[in-house]
Amino acid sequence: xxxxxxxxxxxxxxxxxxxxxxxxxxxxxxxxxxxxxxxxxxxxxxxxxxxxxxxxxxxxxxxxxxxxxxxxxxxxxxxxxxxxxxxxxxxxxxxxxxxxxxxxxxxxxxxxxxxxxxxxxxxxx
Amino acid sequence: xxxxxxxxxxxxxxxxxxxxxxxxxxxxxxxxxxxxxxxxxxxxxxxxxxxxxxxxxxxxxxxxxxxxxxxxxxxxxxxxxxxxxxxxxxxxxxxxxxxxxxxxxxxxxxxxxxxxxxxxxxxxx
Amino acid sequence: xxxxxxxxxxxxxxxxxxxxxxxxxxxxxxxxxxxxxxxxxxxxxxxxxxxxxxxxxxxxxxxxxxxxxxxxxxxxxxxxxxxxxxxxxxxxxxxxxxxxxxxxxxxxxxxxxxxxxxxxxxxxx
Amino acid sequence: xxxxxxxxxxxxxxxxxxxxxxxxxxxxxxxxxxxxxxxxxxxxxxxxxxxxxxxxxxxxxxxxxxxxxxxxxxxxxxxxxxxxxxxxxxxxxxxxxxxxxxxxxxxxxxxxxxxxxxxxxxxxx
DNA sequence: GTGGTCTAGACCACT
DNA sequence: GTGGTCTAGACCACG
Numbered sequence: 001x002x003x004x005x006x007x008x009x010x011x012x013x014x015x016x017x018x019x020x021x022x023x024x025x026x027x028x029x030x031x032x033x034x035x036x037x038x039x040x041x042x043x044x045x046x047x048x049x050x051x052x053x054x055x056x057x058x059x060x061x062x063x064x065x066x067x068x069x070x071x072x073x074x075x076x077x078x079x080x081x082x083x084x085x086x087x088x089x090x091x092x093x094x095x096x097x098x099x100x101x102x103x104x105x106x107x108x109x110x111x112x113x114x115x116x117x118x119x120x121x122x123x124x125x
Numbered sequence: 126x127x128x129x130x131x132x133x134x135x136x137x138x139x140x141x142x143x144x145x146x147x148x149x150x151x152x153x154x155x156x157x158x159x160x161x162x163x164x165x166x167x168x169x170x171x172x173x174x175x176x177x178x179x180x181x182x183x184x185x186x187x188x189x190x191x192x193x194x195x196x197x198x199x200x201x202x203x204x205x206x207x208x209x210x211x212x213x214x215x216x217x218x219x220x221x222x223x224x225x226x227x228x229x230x231x232x233x234x235x236x237x238x239x240x241x242x243x244x245x246x247x248x249x250x
Numbered sequence: 251x252x253x254x255x256x257x258x259x260x261x262x263x264x265x266x267x268x269x270x271x272x273x274x275x276x277x278x279x280x281x282x283x284x285x286x287x288x289x290x291x292x293x294x295x296x297x298x299x300x301x302x303x304x305x306x307x308x309x310x311x312x313x314x315x316x317x318x319x320x321x322x323x324x325x326x327x328x329x330x331x332x333x334x335x336x337x338x339x340x341x342x343x344x345x346x347x348x349x350x351x352x353x354x355x356x357x358x359x360x361x362x363x364x365x366x367x368x369x370x371x372x373x374x375x
Numbered sequence: 376x377x378x379x380x381x382x383x384x385x386x387x388x389x390x391x392x393x394x395x396x397x398x399x400x401x402x403x404x405x406x407x408x409x410x411x412x413x414x415x416x417x418x419x420x421x422x423x424x425x426x427x428x429x430x431x432x433x434x435x436x437x438x439x440x441x442x443x444x445x446x447x448x449x450x451x452x453x454x455x456x457x458x459x460x461x462x463x464x465x466x467x468x469x470x471x472x473x474x475x476x477x478x479x480x481x482x483x484x485x486x487x488x489x490x491x492x493x494x495x496x497x498x499x500x
Numbered sequence: 501g502t503g504g505t506c507t508a509g510a511c512c513a514c515t
Numbered sequence: 516g517t518g519g520t521c522t523a524g525a526c527c528a529c530g
Contacts, residue, residue: 009527009528012505013506021225022221025224026224037516038517038518047506047507048506049508049518050508051506051507057519067517067519068257068258068514068515068517069513069515070513070518071517071518072516072517073517074257087226087231090222090225090226090231091239094219094223094236094239094240095239095243097215097218098219098239098243098244099151099243100150101219103150103151103152104208105203106212106215108244111219111240112240114216114223115240118219118223118224119223119227132441132449134442134443134503136444136528136530137530173530176530262514271475272471274478275478276478298515300515333480340472340479341481341486341489344472344486344490345489347472348469348489348493349397349400349401349493350396350465351466353399353400353402354456354458354462356462356465356466358494361469362487362490364469365469365473365483365487367470368469368473369473369483384512384513386521387521412502414503422521422522423521423522423523423524424503424522424523425520425522425523426520428503428504429521432504442502442503443529444504445501445528446503446529447501447502447503
């Protein structure tokens with residue numbers, strides 16, 4: 001499920017953050033669902049618990065999960081995410097990527113189609 | 126023109142790579158146009174020449190420029206860029222960001238509008 | 251009345267301590283008024299009795315309540331609170347926060363106004 | 376200068392964060408001034424480098440400093456701090472503490488005087 | 501020499 | 516058994 005590339009230059013904890021975020025965003029993990037415990041996941045991925053915790057902390061900072069000592073870590077309900085600033089940043093990234101794609105000769109139609117497909121696929125899986 | 130933030134945590138050479146790529150993508154730099162020499166740019170930006178070279182090498186690797194030893198570095202004509210793999214990567218990033226935006230409650234209309242606006246603004250500047 | 255956030259990272263017993271302290275400070279709970287019994291409150295809040303007891307013990311330590319074994323817990327009359335040390339601590343916190351607010355560009359007027367408003371609202375509620 | 380209490384229940388990295396923040400807020404450390412390196416400070420305080428780094432990260436997250444790999448950590452200029460949300464939180468803390476002080480019999484005059492004194496003392500030292 | 505990442509393992513508080 | 520803190524020490528990329 002959570003495939004990591006230890007040879008990559010991007011830090012393991014960051015790969016993990018991204019992968020888990022994807023699971024949340026694609027609703028594979030539901031609201032208030034419990035994530036694997038730090039130690040459990042560490043064993044499964046043969047990674048140090050500290051690394052897992054770093055990923056969990058980052059997700060918490062970004063507002064995607066919450067952790068309570070003695071209880072565990074859980075997916076944060078969407079309604080409770082403060083998204084204004086994040087939306088701005090994501091839209092900015094969207095602009096950059098679009099500009100680059102257009103330069104490389106991608107048609108606007110193909111780009112829009114990709115967006116549309118993502119919308120349809122987002123809620124399922 | 127090339128504003129660098131020496132305070133930023135992102136490496137100088139990477140900032141430079143991004144900025145130059147933007148200039149190319151927005152067609153401020155035309156095909157086969159010569160880029161400033163390494164030493165010249167290093168002086169102008171008060172940066173170590175090695176840093177400039179690293180940025181140029183990265184742009185060459187990504188296929189946006191080509192270097193002719195003894196002559197200088199030039200913008201690679203669009204037609205010659207091998208864009209299949211890069212397009213795939215960019216589209217993949219597009220999907221990720223779109224999924225995240227949708228999860229955060231952004232409407233599909235707002236996303237599409239952002240793309241459209243980028244198209245109009247892309248060729249000018 | 252005593253709203254707890256079980257998702258929060260701050261321990262339940264600490265939330266409880268703070269909430270009850272607020273009730274006392276805002277005079278919702280009067281001097282010598284009896285607090286709910288540990289078991290009663292535990293049922294009402296669906297919390298482990300140990301957690302309630304820990305909160306009560308903490309309040310007793312801070313001098314806000316007193317417990318008579320076999321009878322229950324009661325709000326300590328203000329006159330009997332040894333407040334010298336606590337006042338010092340609170341004033342110290344006040345200084346820290348004020349310094350931080352000033353550093354962040356808050357005007358002294360806004361700070362003083364906040365204090366004044368608190369005074370007016372403090373005794374009611 | 377940076378006195379730590381290893382017996383305290385409050386984490387060392389948090390004590391450090393607070394102490395350094397004080398130095399910044401009281402302008403003992405000026406804008407863009409370099410902080411001691413992670414390792415240097417670790418040696419001086421006989422603390423693990425990771426602990427120092429955790430404190431520095433927290434300060435960076437709160438916007439008081441910035442760190443650049445290979446260069447060092449520096450005090451962030453005040454103008455660049457995004458303070459709206461932090462101000463709200465600090466004012467809320469101010470209200471709580473004021474209510475508690477008033478309950479403990481502190482006169483409003485004494486409270487206001489404390490604020491005034493802080494203002495005068497803030498810029499010196 | 502700088503910050504950043506990561507491992508191996510210990511200990512603590514909370515439930 | 517949970518997350519969180521901390522130590523001791525290794526290795527990497529950046530400048």
